[in-house]
Amino acid sequence: MAKQSAMSGFPEWLPHQRMIEQRVLDVLREVFELHGFVPVETRSVEPLDQLLRKGETDKEIYLLRRLQADADESDSGLGLHFDLTVPFARYVLEHAGRLEFPLRRYQIQKAWRGERPQEGRYREFLQADIDVIDRDTLPFHYEAELPLVIADALRRLPVPPIRMQVNNRKIPEGFCRGLGIADFPGVLRTLDKLAKIGAQQVHAQLVDTAGCSTAQADACLALAGITADDTSFVDRVLALGASDPLLDEGLEQLAAVVESGRDHAPGLLLADLSIARGLDYYTGTVYETVLVGHERLGSICSGGRYDALASDGEVTYPGVGLSLGVTRLLGRLFGQDQISISRKVPTCVLVALPDEASRSRCAAIAGRLRGRGIATQVAPAADKYGKQIRFAERRGIPYVWFPQDGPVDQVRDIRSGEQVDADADRWTPPADDLRPYLGAIAGEDTA
Amino acid sequence: MAKQSAMSGFPEWLPHQRMIEQRVLDVLREVFELHGFVPVETRSVEPLDQLLRKGETDKEIYLLRRLQADADESDSGLGLHFDLTVPFARYVLEHAGRLEFPLRRYQIQKAWRGERPQEGRYREFLQADIDVIDRDTLPFHYEAELPLVIADALRRLPVPPIRMQVNNRKIPEGFCRGLGIADFPGVLRTLDKLAKIGAQQVHAQLVDTAGCSTAQADACLALAGITADDTSFVDRVLALGASDPLLDEGLEQLAAVVESGRDHAPGLLLADLSIARGLDYYTGTVYETVLVGHERLGSICSGGRYDALASDGEVTYPGVGLSLGVTRLLGRLFGQDQISISRKVPTCVLVALPDEASRSRCAAIAGRLRGRGIATQVAPAADKYGKQIRFAERRGIPYVWFPQDGPVDQVRDIRSGEQVDADADRWTPPADDLRPYLGAIAGEDTA
Numbered sequence: 001m002a003k004q005s006a007m008s009g010f011p012e013w014l015p016h017q018r019m020i021e022q023r024v025l026d027v028l029r030e031v032f033e034l035h036g037f038v039p040v041e042t043r044s045v046e047p048l049d050q051l052l053r054k055g056e057t058d059k060e061i062y063l064l065r066r067l068q069a070d071a072d073e074s075d076s077g078l079g080l081h082f083d084l085t086v087p088f089a090r091y092v093l094e095h096a097g098r099l100e101f102p103l104r105r106y107q108i109q110k111a112w113r114g115e116r117p118q119e120g121r122y123r124e125f126l127q128a129d130i131d132v133i134d135r136d137t138l139p140f141h142y143e144a145e146l147p148l149v150i151a152d153a154l155r156r157l158p159v160p161p162i163r164m165q166v167n168n169r170k171i172p173e174g175f176c177r178g179l180g181i182a183d184f185p186g187v188l189r190t191l192d193k194l195a196k197i198g199a200q201q202v203h204a205q206l207v208d209t210a211g212c213s214t215a216q217a218d219a220c221l222a223l224a225g226i227t228a229d230d231t232s233f234v235d236r237v238l239a240l241g242a243s244d245p246l247l248d249e250g251l252e253q254l255a256a257v258v259e260s261g262r263d264h265a266p267g268l269l270l271a272d273l274s275i276a277r278g279l280d281y282y283t284g285t286v287y288e289t290v291l292v293g294h295e296r297l298g299s300i301c302s303g304g305r306y307d308a309l310a311s312d313g314e315v316t317y318p319g320v321g322l323s324l325g326v327t328r329l330l331g332r333l334f335g336q337d338q339i340s341i342s343r344k345v346p347t348c349v350l351v352a353l354p355d356e357a358s359r360s361r362c363a364a365i366a367g368r369l370r371g372r373g374i375a376t377q378v379a380p381a382a383d384k385y386g387k388q389i390r391f392a393e394r395r396g397i398p399y400v401w402f403p404q405d406g407p408v409d410q411v412r413d414i415r416s417g418e419q420v421d422a423d424a425d426r427w428t429p430p431a432d433d434l435r436p437y438l439g440a441i442a443g444e445d446t447a
Numbered sequence: 448m449a450k451q452s453a454m455s456g457f458p459e460w461l462p463h464q465r466m467i468e469q470r471v472l473d474v475l476r477e478v479f480e481l482h483g484f485v486p487v488e489t490r491s492v493e494p495l496d497q498l499l500r501k502g503e504t505d506k507e508i509y510l511l512r513r514l515q516a517d518a519d520e521s522d523s524g525l526g527l528h529f530d531l532t533v534p535f536a537r538y539v540l541e542h543a544g545r546l547e548f549p550l551r552r553y554q555i556q557k558a559w560r561g562e563r564p565q566e567g568r569y570r571e572f573l574q575a576d577i578d579v580i581d582r583d584t585l586p587f588h589y590e591a592e593l594p595l596v597i598a599d600a601l602r603r604l605p606v607p608p609i610r611m612q613v614n615n616r617k618i619p620e621g622f623c624r625g626l627g628i629a630d631f632p633g634v635l636r637t638l639d640k641l642a643k644i645g646a647q648q649v650h651a652q653l654v655d656t657a658g659c660s661t662a663q664a665d666a667c668l669a670l671a672g673i674t675a676d677d678t679s680f681v682d683r684v685l686a687l688g689a690s691d692p693l694l695d696e697g698l699e700q701l702a703a704v705v706e707s708g709r710d711h712a713p714g715l716l717l718a719d720l721s722i723a724r725g726l727d728y729y730t731g732t733v734y735e736t737v738l739v740g741h742e743r744l745g746s747i748c749s750g751g752r753y754d755a756l757a758s759d760g761e762v763t764y765p766g767v768g769l770s771l772g773v774t775r776l777l778g779r780l781f782g783q784d785q786i787s788i789s790r791k792v793p794t795c796v797l798v799a800l801p802d803e804a805s806r807s808r809c810a811a812i813a814g815r816l817r818g819r820g821i822a823t824q825v826a827p828a829a830d831k832y833g834k835q836i837r838f839a840e841r842r843g844i845p846y847v848w849f850p851q852d853g854p855v856d857q858v859r860d861i862r863s864g865e866q867v868d869a870d871a872d873r874w875t876p877p878a879d880d881l882r883p884y885l886g887a888i889a890g891e892d893t894a
Contacts, residue, residue, distance in 0.1 A: 006541065007490065007492075007494075010490040010492060011490075012488070012489060012490055012538065012541075012542070013488065014542065014545055014546075015485035015486060015487055015546070015550075015552065016485070018485075018486045018487055018488050019485065019486055021488075022476075022486055029469075033793035033822050034793075034817045034820070034821075034822045034823070035817070035822070035823075035824060036792065036793060036794035036822060036823065036824030037793070038462035038463075038465075038466065038791075038792050038793065039462060039465045039466055039469055040462055040465055041459070041460065041465050041468075042459060043454065043457035043458075043459055043571055044491075044557065044559075044571060045454075045457060045571070047454075048514075060513055060514065060515055061513070061514040061515075062511045062512070062513060062514070063511070063512045063513070063514050064509045064510070064511065064512075064527070065509070065510045065512060066507055066508070066509060066510070066561035067495075067507065067508040067509070067510055067526065067561070068507055068508075068561070079514065080511070091459065094453065094459075095459075095461065098461055099461075099462070100841055100842055102827050103462075104824065105462065110491065112491075114513035114514070114515070124490055124491060124492070134827075139827065139828060141803075141806060145810070148810075152817075260807070263807055264807075264810060264811075264814070344485075345483065345485050346480035346481075346483060346484070346485065347483040356588075359588060360707070360710055360711075363592070363595075363711060364711075367711070370481045370482070370599075373481070374481075375480050375481045375482070375483060376481070376482075376483065377482060377483030377551065380549050380581075380586060381586060394547055395547055
């Protein structure tokens with residue numbers, strides 16, 4: 001086997017980084033469950049026609065083919081999923097008879113996209129999704145609730161604060177109708193490029209390809225320029241002169257989402273009428289989220305309300321969901337050394353080995369400590385104690401246990417050098433040493 | 448979207464089954480960490496030449512191809528990994544400079560094989576692996592330790608007891624040498640079919656294809672017939688007349704593994720000299736594990752010692768590992784309804800909604816309960832209380848919270864009907880109701 005080199009777009013963490021990732025996932029899962037979400041895991045593959053349902057061929061799907069496929073066997077027609085929303089919609093249809101609706105589910109899984117890798121974009125990445133899905137109709141209030149769940153989770157983690165930008169699809173659609181613009185999808189697609197190509201180019205495209213008059217294009221750009229952390233955006237939108245019942249409904253809903261945010265998570269939400277989201281299945285509130293101080297990373301948590309994603313022709317299951325990009329978030333924090341863990345191994349105690357013949361006795365000591373929840377391993381070899389202590393030091397194991405001939409052993413805190421008598425059935429480390437825990441490393445970008 | 452049907456070989460669990468699976472994984476992870484193993488996660492894909500290194504083309508690898516690959520772009524040369532051992536060996540080589548050796552790692556991940564699905568065999572499945580890997584040399588004692596870690600994990604779960612069958616590759620190899628049989632790999636491959644084709648056919652193949660004399664084939668079958676839960680197998684092997692230093696070393700090591708099992712986990716280990724394991728990279732102890740009462744399911748935990756799997760030409764990293772088939776285990780227990788969870792949702796309390804205008808007040812109550820670790824959700828709609836209670840009942844949510852106008856609310860245990868005054872900052876459910884927990888369902892196969 002030759003020397004190995006990393007594969008672009010397929011990140012792999014070192015063990016202590018994986019420990020950080022696991023603890024982050026623990027918090028996400030705990031908070032999602034505190035909010036009454038049930039876990040779902042779907043298979044990693046879907047039939048290709050499922051993945052292409054919404055014409056999202058730009059997702060760069062990975063197809064599967066069996067290496068030993070028979071010569072006359074065509075491709076399996078299976079691909080790796082590129083998100084967790086499409087598989088969840090399929091799961092709901094497949095298992096509908098055995099699910100309770102409204103269904104609050106979370107799903108933490110890998111997804112794959114054959115995109116060109118760059119910072120924040122990976123070919124294999126971990127997503128943490130929450131969705132509420134119901135049969136036939138879905139009350140609006142879930143659109144206000146979901147951002148609060150994400151905020152509750154992230155505020156328990158040592159990560160920079162987030163700001164979630166919200167909009168409602170009904171606003172630009174009603175606005176276009178009110179102004180007599182026919183090509184609403186075209187307008188939305190064009191506005192979605194605002195951050196990338198700037199106002200001037202967007203204006204030109206609105207006129208050239210979306211069929212707007214200059215005045216209509218001006219109005220669309222004025223709409224997209226509106227942001228507010230309170231409901232003041234409503235009057236500003238209405239002042240632009242468009243009038244339509246759908247616009248009114250969108251403004252009312254967005255105002256309710258923003259109000260709910262102000263009540264339960266001040267500073268979280270920003271109404272931003274430029275937010276469009278590329279996916280054409282959104283029909284109500286849409287969300288994007290920036291990590292404060294890392295705005296250029298792009299959205300770390302996006303989603304929205306969808307009405308027709310899951311339908312078997314007879315029953316439709318409308319839903320609303322948010323998808324947190326765990327790999328994008330952690331990739332950034334790892335890259336900038338902005339998240340840490342109190343030690344790099346789970347082990348709290350290394351039982352020193354006086355001689356190889358004592359291994360069974362030392363294993364029994366380790367077993368007694370483990371029986372009380374203290375992570376313990378026995379030294380790999382009966383080296384001189386100095387070498388065994390350095391083994392612990394290099395790994396950040398805080399305690400070394402020295403078996404004694406009498407009934408009581410000794411344990412040393414190798415950071416302070418303090419060594420005390422100890423009984424494996426009674427000794428307990430300080431709570432902070434029992435398990436590794438997360439911390440932030442203050443950087444330029446964090447408060 | 449048409450009605451969906453399940454895809455053979457790609458199991459998907461219902462939410463409450465996923466809750467069971469997660470709690471099983473929690474226990475595995477907790478115990479692995481108690482024993483000082485660090486977590487590693489590798490990417491899901493490997494270069495094809497990596498996957499084919501040991502000639503394991505019968506693993507039915509899934510190759511990847513980008514849907515939008517350019518016409519002149521050949522296949523990506525990437526495949527999904529079929530186990531966690533080969534990727535881990537590659538990971539060790541790739542990251543060796545940043546790892547501490549000996550490295551104790553666990554890895555809990557999906558793997559994929561394009562095999563024909565049948566009970567216990569899946570195309571996508573979850574494995575939980577532990578390995579200890581070192582640089583240049585690996586002390587033997589880890590071969591005795593690993594089975595104890597698995598046993599420690601499984602005895603904390605409501606699953607049937609296990610019996611781990613152990614052998615040592617040096618025994619059949621030394622035995623063949625001692626008898627003057629040249630084709631040791633051929634003998635091993637043939638003996639590996641014993642359970643499938645029976646002694647008579649194995650005997651015929653040993654003579655016809657592995658080049659044994661009748662007497663040699665008799666001796667090999669006699670060797671493979673030996674089992675013992677203590678070290679008595681040593682004399683029985685020696686009585687078959689083969690003599691070789693490698694045989695002696697294998698017998699000594701296997702005796703040490705069995706002795707260690709008797710000391711620390713009585714009843715766990717059975718020396719079974721028929722165990723061969725198909726993979727040709729094993730060089731010392733090999734393991735297979737049956738679930739007692741489910742022997743026909745096949746091994747749920749296999750592995751062994753390998754000396755040359757990870758090598759960059761200059762440095763070799765010998766290791767020993769065990770791989771627990773989580774999907775095989777749970778697929779069986781789910782299929783026979785032999786494992787249960789105390790309720791089917793995480794939610795402990797449903798806050799009833801007197802009217803839609805009270806939603807924000809009810810959300811605040813839910814937040815106070817969650818702040819003290821009590822999983823809570825607010826009712827989806829302000830239906831009559833009877834309907835809201837049935838909503839909780841259908842999901843197995845044990846408590847319904849009734850907001851009152853005064854400072855104190857009321858909470859009802861909907862199983863007993865008992866309703867008491869309660870303050871959201873003080874009320875706590877009994878410990879058994881706080882979180883769902885695992886239990887066994889007594890079946891024919893369990894004690």
